[in-house]
Amino acid sequence: MTADPSIHTIDTGFQRERFDAAYLIVENGRAAFVDCGTGLAVPRMLQALADTGLGVEAVDWLLLTHVHLDHAGGAGLLMQHLPNARAVLHPRGAPHMIDPTRLIAGATQVYGAEEIARSYGRIEAIPAARVVVAEDGHRIDLAGRELLLLHTPGHALHHYCVWDARSRSWFTGDTFGISYRELDSAQGAFIFPTSSPVQFDPEAMKASIQRLMAYGPQAMYVTHFDRVEQVPKLAADLLEQIDAMATIGRQCDGRADRHRCLLAALRALYLERAQAHGCGLDEEAVAAVLAMDIELNAQGLACWLDRARR
Template sequence: MSFDPSIHTIDTGFMARGDFDAAYLVVENGRAAFIDCGTGLAVPAMLAALDRAGLDVAAVDWLVLTHVHLDHAGGAGLLMQQLPHAQLVVHPRGAPHMLDPTRLIAGATEVYGAVEIARSYGPILPVPAERVVVAEDGHRVDLAGRSLLCLHTPGHARHHLCVWDARSRAWFTGDTFGLSYRELDSARGAFIVPTSSPVQFEPEALKESIARLLSYAPQAMLLTHYGRVEDVARLGADLLEQIDAMADIGRQCDGRPDRHRCLVAALTALYLERAQAHGCPLDDAAVTAVLAMDIELNAQGLACWLDRDKR
């Protein structure tokens, strides 16, 4: 079955890296919905995608956020200023951060640093309350008669939701279904890695969320990082195995004075072993370079989980 041509992948250009951070445009009967939007610097790419689809800003009814991490939602306030008829759909836990992004900015600054926030994220603006729709679990977005189902999927973040499009039998997964970069593809297909980035990683909740997505028998997953992947059952099993392995790594490294170094080294070894078994075309150094930022963030997220578990 060919993939639904009404779904457009948008490269947001985050970190000046291609095929790294995606948003999506869904078009139905001349109306449109964005799924995630990248940073404030991605607004021109979002508007250009509309233009390529033959639509203008007045055709956009919805901006649906999988969660409010800045690489997914940092540009929401600025983009909404350009979309006169759109409403923003967000998890109940994420909605306060869209109304007032102060804490969101502070949290991201703690992880990435103020210089990086200014350089890579652009303006982070509030969204007026009257334009925000809070999506409880099971909320349905009506796009010109096409139903987009929003299900809560904690594990990566407690404010995460995924969006099911029955038309294409595909999930817009945000970060719940991990990271899969095209340069790591092999003859076996996509290579995938979970994301445990700070600060709300919960391994059991993430496994339950992945199982919930798989229960719909999807034909494809539409990842933020990056793009469409198939062979969903295999990838789901890979994720579940790795989540358990990552939790074990966290426990093994916990209590050591060099815990962070231990986490980084062990995660690197895990991903390299799996990349080799997958037949990834890159050598170990190149695989490590592709995953370097994610390894660092996953190590930080494991540390947050370990410390929270102690409390």
């Protein structure tokens, strides 16, 4: 199956190449962005638009699957360049883009001000008048091309995915996991869930994946990274791993070295699956590709365990 030529993948350049994607959908001379990366990605977003022969006035929508900074950190800055666009956000996410004070404070507490400036650039507010709040089932009209937005908790409570019936594809943000192209093999794409902090919920994530699958998608456009096919196989892989990760969490919970236990068990899980998948990289190279995600997934599992205890 060939990719839909009206859908363009944009490498935002966050952290490294082929790590963080945004998307541009073009229909009858009008355009919509899905996610946008950080403030440092704005020139790449504008260049991708120019490469299609369109100007900034052609963009009607900026669809933000959720407000984590690798997906939406540059939204306010990008909107300053798009005179006709409206930003579409989950009801729980919209307040954090209209007033990003808490978002910036939380990220600064985790990463530090210097790292925020280095990796994320400026984080600007989006004027409330330019924000559309999307309830579950919200529909967007892109020059006659309908895009359906469904709420998909599991990775974050304020997450939605975008269904494009034209291409029979979902734009999945982080709901349908992570699939780096370095780990592809003759068997196709390698995939694993993202449980990054702070709102991971394994049962909600499984329900969201099953909800997406009910539409019979032919492809998924994941943020990390790009378009994947063999969707039923990947969905089964994700559901199996979500259960395995929850089991790991319970087994490590209560230990004095819980974080170290989580890191080791997640690393072993992913390396075993990568080897079975026939990934061409050696074990250390696979571990290097996955290092950041193993750390974040361990933190997310810990948040889930602590929340359940409360």
